[in-house]
Amino acid sequence: MTQERTAPVYQASADEISREEGLRLYEDMTLGRLFEDKCAEMYYRGKMFGFVHLYNGQEAVSSGVITSLRSDDYVCSTYRDHVHALSAGVPAKQVMAELFGKVTGCSQGRGGSMHLFSSEHNLLGGFAFVAEGIPVAMGAAFQSRYRREVMKDDNADQVSTCFFGDGAANNGQFFECLNMSVLWKLPIIYVVENNKWAIGMAHERATSVPEIYKKGEAFGMPGYEVDGMDPLAVRAVAKKAIARARAGEGPTLIEAMTYRFRGHSLADPDELRSKSEKDFWFSRDPIKRLAAHLTQYNLATPEELKDIERKIQNLVEEAVQFALDSPEPDPKDLTRYIFAED
């Protein structure tokens, strides 16, 4: 096996996180994992249609960044968007119903897996085209700055976060947005989830400089490489970037080294990645990592963590029942939501 690129190990201190914050993080990551496992089950039972891309393994990135945000900050995602939506506070029922194409879904059953949206939770969307969300998130960051500085709205200090993959970081929109957001000092955080693969294309075969975080430097933007399998490491770097953006100092690029535990989508037999590579990353499970920290520093007992898992499992079951019981969109509403309504 070739040497795996990982970020430097982060040494979390005993007082890194409070019990309350630690349990919230654990709950959020557990929800992400159990929700996705249930999606796989429902997909194979024929309850969902189209492509469904799961996030298993990458939970430390979504939870580490999004639980560090304020509820009025913005989150922009890709087609791998279920867990970002959950971390942003979209109820599991609404996400599951959307995946079932039901009218009670967060996009009223029009979007499906790749197009989760919630204006209430400042979730700007899941986007199916690779890198499509990057300029959208930058637009959100622009409006924050414009409202604050031109319209003199002191409350307009919202930060935008933009999640995307290593493959997206080879797309022109990425570079254009890095340039523009530094030029305009926009309050945005670019979070590259480097999971080593873009479908079946290995990252180092597709890019000239595999260390994506270094690409910020060319535009005068701080770039951080972080262990994306460690929620506390992600959280620490996210907090720094959020404070910088909130203070009007401009954007940050974060490259989180992570791994998806399943195939590209549920239609992918996942035969290209080697067993030894998968085993290396499975042994770095981010949820187990957080559990070890919480128990080591007496922030939680194993029984308490088990209780959280049981509670979340029930919540996911309820989400499925809600989705099953919900109606399909009415065909007479087919042309609604295309243009702004009166």
Ligand SMILES: Cc1ncc(C[n+]2csc(CCOP(=O)(O)OP(=O)(O)O)c2C)c(N)n1
């Ligand atoms: C503009 C565009 N080109 C190609 C595709 C097909 N496509 C879908 S996912 C994907 C790989 C993207 O990989 P990455 O950005 O690393 O994200 P990951 O799936 O690993 O989360 C590609 C090429 C697409 N959706 N959009």
Ligand SMILES: [Mg+2]
């Ligand atoms: Mg990738």
